Amino acid sequence: MNTPLKRLHVIGIIEGISALLLFFVAMPLKYLLDMPLAVKYTGWAHGLLFMLYIGALLHAAFAYRWSILKIAMGFVASVLPFGTFVFDAKVVKQQQTKAEREKVLA
Numbered sequence: 569m570n571t572p573l574k575r576l577h578v579i580g581i582i583e584g585i586s587a588l589l590l591f592f593v594a595m596p597l598k599y600l601l602d603m604p605l606a607v608k609y610t611g612w613a614h615g616l617l618f619m620l621y622i623g624a625l626l627h628a629a630f631a632y633r634w635s636i637l638k639i640a641m642g643f644v645a646s647v648l649p650f651g652t653f654v655f656d657a658k659v660v661k662q663q664q665t666k667a668e669r670e671k672v673l674a
Contacts, residue, residue, distance in 0.1 A: 572628040573660060575628070576625060576628045577664075579617065579624045580621055580653075580656045581656065583614070583617040584650065584651070584653050586610070586613055586614040588649060589610055590614045591649055594607045621646050622643070625639065625643065632663055638659060641655060641659065
C-alpha cells in the first residue's frame with residue numbers, strides 16, 4: 569500500500585465488504601431476530617472504514633489530478649452496495665494501467 573491508488577484499492581475492497589455485511593447480515597439480524605448489537609458494531613466499523621475510504625479517495629484524487637466528476641463517482645460509489653467494487657474495477661484499474669504505462673515510458 570505504498571501508493572495512493574493501492575491504498576484506495578485496498579480500503580475500497582474492505583469498505584465494500586463492510587457495507588455488504590451491514591446491509592445483508594447485520595440489519596436482517598437486527599430487524600428479523602431482534603439483535604441490535606449486530607448493527608451497532610458492524611455499523612461502527614463500517615463508519616470508520618467509510619471515513620478512511622473518503623480520505624483515500626481524496627488523496628488519490630489530488631495525487632492523480634482527477635476531475636470533479638471522477639471524485640463524485642467515487643463518493644457515490646461509497647454509499648451504494650457494490651459501488652466501491654465497480655468504482656475499483658473501472659476507475660482505479662484504469663488509473664493503475666495509465667500509471668504503469670507512464671512508468672515504462674519514463
